[in-house]
Amino acid sequence: MLDKGVITTTEDPQMFGHPKGLFYLFFAELWERFSFYGMRALLTLYMVQEIFKAIAERDTATAIVYASYGSLVYASTVIGGQISDKILGMRSSIFLGGILMAIGHFVLAIESDVAFFLALSLIVVGNGFFKPNISTFVGALYKEGDVRKDSGFTIFYMGINIGGFVAPLLCGWLAATYGWHYGFGLAGIGMLAGLIFFWSGIKKNVFGDKGMPPSQEIYEKRVLGIPQKTLIPIIAVLFVPVIAYLLSSWQQNYVSGIFKFIGFAVLVYLGYIMYSLDVVARKKLFMAVLITFFMTLFWGFHELSGSVITLFASRNVDLDGIMTASQTNALNSMFIIILAIPISLLWGYLSKNKLNPRTPYKFGLGLLLAGASFYILSISGASADENGMVPFAYLLVMYFIISIGELFMSPVGLSKITDLSPRNIVAFMMGVWFLSSAFAFQIVGFISEQLAIESTDANVGGLDTLSVYTDGFHLIALYSLGAGAIVLLFSPLMKKLMGNVH
Numbered sequence: 001m002l003d004k005g006v007i008t009t010t011e012d013p014q015m016f017g018h019p020k021g022l023f024y025l026f027f028a029e030l031w032e033r034f035s036f037y038g039m040r041a042l043l044t045l046y047m048v049q050e051i052f053k054a055i056a057e058r059d060t061a062t063a064i065v066y067a068s069y070g071s072l073v074y075a076s077t078v079i080g081g082q083i084s085d086k087i088l089g090m091r092s093s094i095f096l097g098g099i100l101m102a103i104g105h106f107v108l109a110i111e112s113d114v115a116f117f118l119a120l121s122l123i124v125v126g127n128g129f130f131k132p133n134i135s136t137f138v139g140a141l142y143k144e145g146d147v148r149k150d151s152g153f154t155i156f157y158m159g160i161n162i163g164g165f166v167a168p169l170l171c172g173w174l175a176a177t178y179g180w181h182y183g184f185g186l187a188g189i190g191m192l193a194g195l196i197f198f199w200s201g202i203k204k205n206v207f208g209d210k211g212m213p214p215s216q217e218i219y220e221k222r223v224l225g226i227p228q229k230t231l232i233p234i235i236a237v238l239f240v241p242v243i244a245y246l247l248s249s250w251q252q253n254y255v256s257g258i259f260k261f262i263g264f265a266v267l268v269y270l271g272y273i274m275y276s277l278d279v280v281a282r283k284k285l286f287m288a289v290l291i292t293f294f295m296t297l298f299w300g301f302h303e304l305s306g307s308v309i310t311l312f313a314s315r316n317v318d319l320d321g322i323m324t325a326s327q328t329n330a331l332n333s334m335f336i337i338i339l340a341i342p343i344s345l346l347w348g349y350l351s352k353n354k355l356n357p358r359t360p361y362k363f364g365l366g367l368l369l370a371g372a373s374f375y376i377l378s379i380s381g382a383s384a385d386e387n388g389m390v391p392f393a394y395l396l397v398m399y400f401i402i403s404i405g406e407l408f409m410s411p412v413g414l415s416k417i418t419d420l421s422p423r424n425i426v427a428f429m430m431g432v433w434f435l436s437s438a439f440a441f442q443i444v445g446f447i448s449e450q451l452a453i454e455s456t457d458a459n460v461g462g463l464d465t466l467s468v469y470t471d472g473f474h475l476i477a478l479y480s481l482g483a484g485a486i487v488l489l490f491s492p493l494m495k496k497l498m499g500n501v502h
């Protein structure tokens, strides 16, 4: 029996009180994130120790390629989401994206520099089709007003982080024991597993009629003599060498230039929209833009985990016998799994007592927590041994604190964006929201370049690098704490701007 007030999609099969399709999407996304984060855990060290090992600016090159990859992998979701909405539908988009990503991971298992950039590019294009559509698919399983939707998304976020937790451990272990390419290969197998789950869901008809193309006519419509359903995958594949070229020309850093232009264009467009809105809508949209801006800042510090923090872990953290530097990438997801339910219960409890802090306060606290987490890393130098190695506990505590910050901001922000944006630009604002992760990687690139260590010595680290990192972390802590304090200071004003949106 279902609770009173639950609106169900009666035509779709149910399981554990949720649409059965959720569990197929859960496992498909779990395995996709397994491949994504398994690969990400290896990426920076692989570049420093293999791809760029012969050049002294290898940290700089790695910082730029990592940032460009991260920016493009999130920016492509904006395009993938639009193409799915207008032409392909979610099912075909997810298949197309999943197949491209799986090929990308397998190409990474080939030992060659050309293969490396082509592989990253395949993942960029593939993720663009996969990631936004699998998330939208979750939403589509519930009818509007279904009270189970939020808990459906919480379950789904768990899947993401189970993948993000297990993959760095396994891929990191394989890479360290048998070689990098085994680690990358396992990521590819993970992606295939994700596709199989999705495919079996379709075979078992658990998705009902969801995720089909918006119009069969448009789907089949011929452009240049080729049906759109075939033309889009062809164009997607044609983009792969172009993106590979952009990624490989790190000296020119074209991607950074492109993102400066996109950022400018988005701001101009938003300015134009705001100008044409009435006062109330303008205030709300302004708030949505602010929320996205703070989220960008937060991810900009958070996403350092795969780059500078992984290098710090490999060069200055005493990991002896605990885990490898790649494996430390599992810690964030581990804490999310542990903390997600307690924190959502906390919001529920506070709500009941009318004490649930409003969004601006949560965002201010989230940035303060990010600052505190980097502060912990910045003082770790005081406990370093004579070889410049700091105790692992600092890294563990850092990840614990920043993960709480993530839970204060990320799940809250998404739903607020939908509430605050004018109806006709909600889809555009969703794109801007995803772009916030893309821009965050430009912050990651900037910081990682500042903290680059010029050396071709494979064993560089210890006392030579410790203060570079701890001084850098100190500055990041100050910026993040400062930003958090400003947000808290202006929270009463922001509260007014948000009107009745909590």
Ligand code: GLN
Pocket: 033, 160, 299, 437
């Ligand atoms: N960890 C989350 C995911 O992988 C969010 C990452 C992000 O948006 N930067 O889906």
